Amino acid sequence: MKWSNHTQISRLETEMASPSKSPTTQSPGKSGRLSSQPSELMLPTQRVKMIMKSCPDVETVPQESLYLITKATELFIQYLTQQAHSQATDTSSLRYDDLATVVHSLDHLEFLRETIPQKITWAEAQKLMEQYDNKFEGFH
């Protein structure tokens, strides 16, 4: 009796000790919800703050805004992952092209089109180059 109580306590203590796995958290992927962690952050706020400060004209970053942007970025990573995977033809893996496709098909992901460009094959690239050359024939 005593021994089982002891193991229960130590299990709870280890669960409480690691912040990202609190007893109240369910794994988002399994339940399909965007985020079920109440307020714990996974991304490091200092790093996010550095990125924010690299923006021109940004002076001080209040604690609340830093928290919100960090949390929003976590939600964004989840969102992008979910969207890319949902329209993938091979759902056993997540590939670069899945990301590129979803970024080029959803309007509000337009800001990512230069960051995640669609890849073309070498043959397609050659064809494009030929067309480009033909266009400017005579102007060399």
Place this chain on the structure above:
Amino acid sequence: MAERPEDLNLPNAVITRIIKDMLPEGVAVAKEARSAIARAASVFVLFATSSANNLAQKHKKKTVSAQDTFLALKEMEFDKFIEPLQESLEVYKRSQQNKKEQKEAKAKAKKAEEADKNSGSVEDNSEDGDVSNTMEASLTTDKENDDVMEIAE
């Protein structure tokens, strides 16, 4: 200000964790896919920050408020994030407040302890007041350990 390129990147381990938690078990995440998501996340921070900052400047403010951040997200068409973010923010603010109160209670108790030592007398009337202070402090810290306490019984 010169920043090293890696400083503007978010840690790969955390990003991988978030991605994996979002997908069913056994889905292989290509390295290129993961680095694309990582870059996208950094760009998201920049985009959200500059949008929120523009809104703040429009209202002649110097700092980016929570309000500006929510409005920026709406502008970026990430409305679906707003509600979960508001909830998380509430929980975060409460936990920050709790931490602050605990800190203050501890400081108060410590101060009372020291005052006790200075007074030198063990049979002071003030001792009762001190005991209740220390009890308050231990009560607030015990709250967190409620679950553990129940099992111990």
